[in-house]
Amino acid sequence: MIHLEKRPQPSKFWAGLTPVLAVIATMIAGGFMFWMLGKAPLEAIRTIFWDPLFHETFGPYSRPQLLVKAAPLILIAVGLSLGFRAGIWNIGAEGQYIMGAICGAGVGLAFYPSESILIFPAMVLAGALGGWAWAMIPGLLKVRFGTNEILVSLMLVYVAENLLASVSQGLLKNPEGMGFPGSRNFRDFPAAYNTELISGTGMHWGVAAAFVAVIFAYVLLTRHMLGFQVRLTGEAPRAARFAGVNPTRLILFCLGTSGALAGLAGLFEVSGPSGQVTIDFNSGYGFTAIIVAFLGRLHPIGILLAGLLMALTYIGGELAQLMLGLPGAAIQMFQGMLMFFLLAMDVLSHYRIRFNKTATA
Amino acid sequence: MTGDTRENEALLTLDGLTKAYPGVIANNKVSFSILPGEVHALLGENGAGKSTLVKMIYGLVKPDEGRMILNNAPFSPTNPAAARSSGVAMVFQHFSLFDALSVAENIALGMDNPPHARALSARIREVSNAYGLPLDPERVVGDLSAGERQRVEIIRCLLQDPKLLIMDEPTSVLTPQEVDILFETLRKLTAEGTAILYISHKLEEIRSLCEHATVLRLGHVVDTCDPREKSARELAEMMVGDTLHVPSREAATPGPVVLAMNDVSMKSPSAFGTNLHNISVEVRAGEVLGIGGVAGNGQDELLAVLSGEGRAQSGTITLAGDDIGALYPNARRARGLLTAPEERLGHSAAPDMSLTENALLTGAVRKQLVDRGFLRWGKTEAFAKTIIAEFDVRTPGPDNAAGSLSGGNLQKFVIGREVLQDPEVLVVNQPTWGVDASAAAAIRQSLLDLAHHGAAVIVISQDLDELMEIADRFTALNEGRLADPVSTQGLDVETIGLMMGGGEQETAA
Numbered sequence: 001m002i003h004l005e006k007r008p009q010p011s012k013f014w015a016g017l018t019p020v021l022a023v024i025a026t027m028i029a030g031g032f033m034f035w036m037l038g039k040a041p042l043e044a045i046r047t048i049f050w051d052p053l054f055h056e057t058f059g060p061y062s063r064p065q066l067l068v069k070a071a072p073l074i075l076i077a078v079g080l081s082l083g084f085r086a087g088i089w090n091i092g093a094e095g096q097y098i099m100g101a102i103c104g105a106g107v108g109l110a111f112y113p114s115e116s117i118l119i120f121p122a123m124v125l126a127g128a129l130g131g132w133a134w135a136m137i138p139g140l141l142k143v144r145f146g147t148n149e150i151l152v153s154l155m156l157v158y159v160a161e162n163l164l165a166s167v168s169q170g171l172l173k174n175p176e177g178m179g180f181p182g183s184r185n186f187r188d189f190p191a192a193y194n195t196e197l198i199s200g201t202g203m204h205w206g207v208a209a210a211f212v213a214v215i216f217a218y219v220l221l222t223r224h225m226l227g228f229q230v231r232l233t234g235e236a237p238r239a240a241r242f243a244g245v246n247p248t249r250l251i252l253f254c255l256g257t258s259g260a261l262a263g264l265a266g267l268f269e270v271s272g273p274s275g276q277v278t279i280d281f282n283s284g285y286g287f288t289a290i291i292v293a294f295l296g297r298l299h300p301i302g303i304l305l306a307g308l309l310m311a312l313t314y315i316g317g318e319l320a321q322l323m324l325g326l327p328g329a330a331i332q333m334f335q336g337m338l339m340f341f342l343l344a345m346d347v348l349s350h351y352r353i354r355f356n357k358t359a360t361a
Numbered sequence: 362m363t364g365d366t367r368e369n370e371a372l373l374t375l376d377g378l379t380k381a382y383p384g385v386i387a388n389n390k391v392s393f394s395i396l397p398g399e400v401h402a403l404l405g406e407n408g409a410g411k412s413t414l415v416k417m418i419y420g421l422v423k424p425d426e427g428r429m430i431l432n433n434a435p436f437s438p439t440n441p442a443a444a445r446s447s448g449v450a451m452v453f454q455h456f457s458l459f460d461a462l463s464v465a466e467n468i469a470l471g472m473d474n475p476p477h478a479r480a481l482s483a484r485i486r487e488v489s490n491a492y493g494l495p496l497d498p499e500r501v502v503g504d505l506s507a508g509e510r511q512r513v514e515i516i517r518c519l520l521q522d523p524k525l526l527i528m529d530e531p532t533s534v535l536t537p538q539e540v541d542i543l544f545e546t547l548r549k550l551t552a553e554g555t556a557i558l559y560i561s562h563k564l565e566e567i568r569s570l571c572e573h574a575t576v577l578r579l580g581h582v583v584d585t586c587d588p589r590e591k592s593a594r595e596l597a598e599m600m601v602g603d604t605l606h607v608p609s610r611e612a613a614t615p616g617p618v619v620l621a622m623n624d625v626s627m628k629s630p631s632a633f634g635t636n637l638h639n640i641s642v643e644v645r646a647g648e649v650l651g652i653g654g655v656a657g658n659g660q661d662e663l664l665a666v667l668s669g670e671g672r673a674q675s676g677t678i679t680l681a682g683d684d685i686g687a688l689y690p691n692a693r694r695a696r697g698l699l700t701a702p703e704e705r706l707g708h709s710a711a712p713d714m715s716l717t718e719n720a721l722l723t724g725a726v727r728k729q730l731v732d733r734g735f736l737r738w739g740k741t742e743a744f745a746k747t748i749i750a751e752f753d754v755r756t757p758g759p760d761n762a763a764g765s766l767s768g769g770n771l772q773k774f775v776i777g778r779e780v781l782q783d784p785e786v787l788v789v790n791q792p793t794w795g796v797d798a799s800a801a802a803a804i805r806q807s808l809l810d811l812a813h814h815g816a817a818v819i820v821i822s823q824d825l826d827e828l829m830e831i832a833d834r835f836t837a838l839n840e841g842r843l844a845d846p847v848s849t850q851g852l853d854v855e856t857i858g859l860m861m862g863g864g865e866q867e868t869a870a
Contacts, residue, residue: 223738225731228721236711241670242702243722244691 004351011349018345019295019302023309025341030334039324047323048316048334062315064202068273069314072097072265074210074307076289078217079258081298085221086233088254092138092153093262094286095160096131100263101270102160102167103130105277108192109172109183119191123267124205131263132256134160139255143248149255157286168279183277186270194272206268210307213261217300230254262286291339310335372397372556373418373436373449373525377427380413387413389580390427395525400547400557402567402588404600405577406797411560414577415527418558419451420444432524442473448524452514452531460503467502468517488519492546507656508539515546526550527558532566533794533823536655537858544570562798564593565826578602597798615833616646619817620667620698620786625677625686627666635659635841637666642836642843644786644817649808650846651832652821654861659841660821661703664790667819668700669693680786694726697785701775703794703821705768709775712764716756719763720745720778727782744781752777753803769800776804780811787811790821805831825857837861 027049031041052062076093083090090096104127111119138152167173172183186193197203221227233240233250241247265285274281292310296302317331368374371394378391387410395401405411416422418429420438429436431447438444441451458467465482469475476484482498489496494512502510511531518526532540547557547570561567567574568588576584576599584599591599620643627637637659644650654660665671667678669690678686680698688696702708710719721741725731730741745759752773756766763771772792779787792808793801809831812818821838822828828835829849836846837860844860 223735225725225734225736228718228736232711232714232718232722235713236707238704238708239711239722242668242690242700242708243725244669244689244694246689 003354004347005354006351007349011352014349015297018348019297019306019342021348022295022338022341022345025345026334026338029337029341033330033333033337034326037326037330039326044320044324044326047320048313048331051319051323052312052315058319062319064196064200065315066308066311067202067207068204069311070307071204071207071210072269072285073289073292073310074304075206075213075265075268076258076262076286077292077296077303077307078210078213078300079261080289081293081296081300081303082217082220082230083254083258084234084293085298086230086250086254087237088251089150090135090138090153090255090258091150091290092135092155092157092286093258093289094282094284095153095157096134096259096262097266097269097286098157098160098164098282099134099266100127100131100260101266101277101281102164102172103127103263104267105183105186105270106167106172108186108189108271111192112184112189115191117191120194120205120271123192123271124264127263127267128260129263131266132260134263135255135259136252139252142255143251149251153255161282164277164282165279168277172277174276181279185276186272187275192271194268196272204268204272206265206272209264209268211304214300214304221300226253262289288335291335295338295342310338313338367394367396370396371430372432374430375414375418375427376430378414378417378424378429379426380417380422380424386580388417388424391577391580391582392427393575393582393585395556395558396573397524397556398551398554399573400551400559400571402571402574403558403560403577404564404567404574404596406600406799409577409600409797410580411577412529415451415529415558415560418444418525419449419527445473445521445523448522449527450518450521450523450525451527452511452518452529454530454533456510456514458502458510458513461501463499463501464496464505464513465498467513468498468520471517472520484520485516488516492516492519492549493542494546508535511535511543515543519550523555525556525558527560529560530562531559532561532563533656536861537825537854538862539655540566563824563826564588564596567596568593576600601799615648616815618643619646619681620644620819621679622673623677623679625666625673627662627671627673629659629662629841630665630671635662637662637841640841640843642846644819646785646815646817647812648833649812649818649820649831651828651835651849652819652838652843653823653825653828653835653857654821654838656823658838660790660838662841663838663843664700664702664788664821667693667698667788668702691726694723694782697727697783699723699727699779699782699784699787701779701787701789701792703790705771705775706764710763710771713762716749716754716759716761716763716766716774717742717745719774720748720759723778724782748774748777748781751781752807769796772796773800773804776807780807784811784816786817786819788819788821791823792820793822793824793827801827825854835860 027045031045034044035041051058053059076097080090080093104123107126108119108123134156137156138149141147141152142149168183169181174182174184194204194206221231229240229245229250232243233245270277270281288310292303292306296306313335320326320331321328374394376392378388380388391414403411413422417424420441420443436447438447465478465485468485469481475481485496485498494516496509496512496516502513531543535543551557559571571588574586574588575582578600583602588596622640622642625637625640629636635658662671666673669688673686675687676684680696683696685693685696685698706712711722721730724744728744730737730744742759748754749756749759754774755770766774776789776792792804796804805827808818808820820828820832832849834846835849835852836844839861
């Protein structure tokens with residue numbers, strides 16, 4: 001019989017290896033699922049993981065998409081990881097992402113058709129503020145009344161979605177849009193457009209911001225007192241209070257930072273790849289980023305890699321839908337499997353498996 | 362071994378029990394016999410293998426080799442239920458009771474086939490009266506004192522009519538008077554033929570209660586004796602296998618008052634905690650103030666109000682004349698008030714973090730380990746290494762997780778971390794709880810040295826011997842109130858017991 005024995009300290013070796021194992025296990029289980037759907041499993045896996053990067057016809061189109069999709073995921077996940085490290089569970093990044101987009105786009109559209117170079121920076125600021133403010137709602141409720149931030153932040157996603165529906169049909173609707181819902185397209189508004197920095201790479205301001213966020217988070221967590229307090233609070237809350245950590249400040253910092261980064265991601269998305277505020281521009285990055293944060297072990301560098309991998313499954317998944325006629329739900333299942341295997345494999349870094357011939361109590 | 366005579370009459374015989382864990386042999390060919398009606402002491406330092414041995418007898422751990430014979434029949438329990446049905450019961454050091462349930466409900470939960478509630482309550486009353494352990498089955502456990510909670514555990518065992526009762530550190534939470542009651546009960550049990558396997562660090566108790574002792578060191582049986590014929594010091598040396606270093610101190614005249622608490626009251630943050638009421642006490646430079654009392658009488662809260670985790674009214678706590686009552690932990694540390702809480706894992710140290718990171722935990726301010734918010738890892742690691750070296754912490758290095766250290770080593774690290782920061786006042790709660798004899802001696806010595814160099818030291822402890830050994834003045838916590846301190850010179854057990862039980866309240870100012 002198998003039993004688990006707790007390691008005296010978590011194994012660094014397994015902590016690094018489990019994401020790789022989880023990806024492999026996902027490929028196997030996913031391949032099995034594709035096979036049951038009547039598709040060739042190897043071909044499906046290849047279409048998802050290989051073709052987007054190296055296919056002759058699709059590669060040049062898909063490759064830039066990798067950064068475009070990964071940037072918001074990384075940006076949001078880095079922010080979330082700070083809170084998750086400290087045991088503060090912001091599940092509502094999707095809402096903060098939408099609010100950042102609405103606020104940032106709102107500021108830009110208010111100045112249409114100005115050509116001032118200050119417009120885009122003002123939008124960035126407004127986007128960050130919008131996300132920050134939306135995250136402050138669960139934050140302040142938690143520190144003031146002890147509400148559960150998981151529930152409040154999640155509920156606020158639905159509020160944000162309804163606000164998005166409202167503004168894209170009302171306040172921010174394109175006056176020249178012949179009655180269609182959705183704002184003006186930022187492509188027609190150069191001063192406010194989140195343009196591609198290096199042509200053909202997908203590199204836009206959001207990608208740059210994501211890289212900066214990764215470096216910032218890395219330095220914070222490994223070199224700064226605040227990062228130490230974040231980790232300590234997550235590892236041993238009582239020891240953190242003993243060490244003089246102010247829980248209120250830490251909760252507001254973690255929620256505020258993750259909200260601001262999610263807001264930024266929303267702004268960069270709406271003013272760039274998406275191009276306009278529409279009822280459904282958001283495409284769920286805020287939720288997927290939770291998977292990315294855990295897939296990356298809540299570590300900034302890990303999140304960078306996990307974001308790229310997740311972006312790949314997005315692009316590859318679309319390609320598989322197109323080429324093999326796989327249903328979209330199967331692709332979502334595939335991403336869910338990744339999260340499932342990752343959490344299951346986690347056991348290996350904290351426990352060692354022992355095989356015993358006889359049963360013990 | 363005392364020879365065949367013991368084995369022939371034995372209730373339980375252990376023969377060559379061996380259990381190995383990765384990297385350590387917890388028990389190596391352990392053999393001895395327990396006679397019916399005997400109080401058999403199991404002595405040994407922490408890590409000597411006592412708990413592994415007991416777990417094998419109680420069916421929690423399966424031995425790799427060797428056999429056990431109970432009542433002339435082979436005995437190899439695969440789980441505690443099997444051990445219980447063979448007549449082996451155990452009272453654990455840490456209680457496993459639900460605060461929100463009644464005594465009877467708690468007992469029913471621990472039974473394999475509980476009778477109906479009314480019948481069970483009647484049985485509880487009957488047994489508790491028969492053994493002189495008064496206990497109302499309808500009371501809620503959350504309202505019981507530690508001594509009463511232990512009675513719940515003992516009665517839970519007695520209801521099963523055990524032949525062998527294993528007790529792990531049973532007196533650590535009791536007042537001297539409660540210890541007397543417990544010993545009365547145990548003597549009644551042995552008179553009826555029940556054998557007791559008694560584990561304790563308190564050698565005086567073992568000398569007064571036990572007829573036979575088996576001494577374990579590093580997993581081996583190194584000696585057996587009749588503890589009544591040995592002195593406590595001789596017993597300790599058998600355990601350590603070395604001459605024991607007894608903490609020594611030089612007489613010193615106490616200096617000016619450093620820390621003063623004036624009418625401090627605080628509501629406990631936890632529902633089953635104890636509120637502090639009107640605590641007034643002064644501590645002088647160079648003295649050790651010992652605070653006794655049964656667990657759960659406000660020790661954690663007293664430490665919290667001094668560490669800054671809990672805050673008092675402004676003006677009620679002064680350090681060198683400055684009001685610190687409303688300051689946060691690090692502001693207090695900056696002024697020289699350092700503390701070490703009782704719970705090592707998760708309170709005074711973060712178990713999954715490295716020793717270096719744990720050195721930073723309280724050392725950041727006074728050791729200047731942070732520069733404008735940025736951590737100075739080099740300096741922090743050097744500090745951790747200094748603690749490890751000066752306090753003889755046994756670990757491969759500062760990168761190891763705090764949780765991987767044994768209790769004694771981690772405690773040496775925690776105390777060392779505070780002592781090496783040169784405190785004006787050091788407050789420690791249970792500095793040697795669960796720590797082996799030699800580590801405990803080292804910790805006590807370091808506290809005495811600290812006081813000798815002019816710091817004021819407050820030691821909160823439930824170990825009266827420890828307090829008598831190192832404290833200049835003694836006082837006790839009872840239901841969140843503090844008695845007036847008295848000199849430990851010539852203090853008798855009667856007075857101590859009264860202070861712990863709140864009897865001195867009238868004389869308190």
